[in-house]
Amino acid sequence: MAALTHLGVALAAKPAARNVPLVVLAAGAYALDMIWGVLAVAGIEGMAGPETKAVNSWSHGLFMALVWSLLASLLAWRVSGARRTAVLLGLLVFSHWIIDFTSHPMTAVFPHDAGLPLFFAAEPLVGLGVWRTQAGVTVGEYGVLALGLTIYLLARRRQRHSQPTIQTQS
Numbered sequence: 729m730a731a732l733t734h735l736g737v738a739l740a741a742k743p744a745a746r747n748v749p750l751v752v753l754a755a756g757a758y759a760l761d762m763i764w765g766v767l768a769v770a771g772i773e774g775m776a777g778p779e780t781k782a783v784n785s786w787s788h789g790l791f792m793a794l795v796w797s798l799l800a801s802l803l804a805w806r807v808s809g810a811r812r813t814a815v816l817l818g819l820l821v822f823s824h825w826i827i828d829f830t831s832h833p834m835t836a837v838f839p840h841d842a843g844l845p846l847f848f849a850a851e852p853l854v855g856l857g858v859w860r861t862q863a864g865v866t867v868g869e870y871g872v873l874a875l876g877l878t879i880y881l882l883a884r885r886r887q888r889h890s891q892p893t894i895q896t897q898s
């Protein structure tokens with residue numbers, strides 16, 4: 729649920745996937761939150777409240793995150809036919825869990841957040857809790873977004889500068 733951090737990761741991944749549109753990479757990086765959104769509307773998952781513990785196993789459990797990553801990878805392989813794209817998309821989907829594991833429990837944003845499940849049980853809920861402090865949120869969100877954007881823009885500039893050389897050679 730670290731909103732901007734996942735976008736930063738998608739931007740940073742773009743130079744490694746020139747043929748994949750950025751929107752597809754972003755969809756991969758946000759896939760678990762999109763699944764959560766659908767399940768939340770269906771009343772299966774949700775937000776933690778003062779009396780309700782949120783165990784979002786289907787979207788954010790470690791086991792299911794691995795399953796979704798594998799499915800995304802297989803889908804990308806089918807669509808693109810490129811093993812590299814398939815691996816990248818799978819890693820991108822799984823990067824969401826790594827970042828959420830780092831950020832949750834993000835009590836600076838959601839006071840009742842208790843962490844992420846591993847399988848389907850309500851115990852244990854895990855996470856490093858970097859988003860427990862406002863400083864953690866700021867660095868984690870804007871810092872990673874800025875880093876990802878820098879990587880993305882530098883790669884784009886390099887690509888643009890290298891294009892005329894390719895043309896004169898041909």
Ligand SMILES: [Zn+2]
Nearest residue numbers: 729730761828
């Ligand atoms: Zn999430």
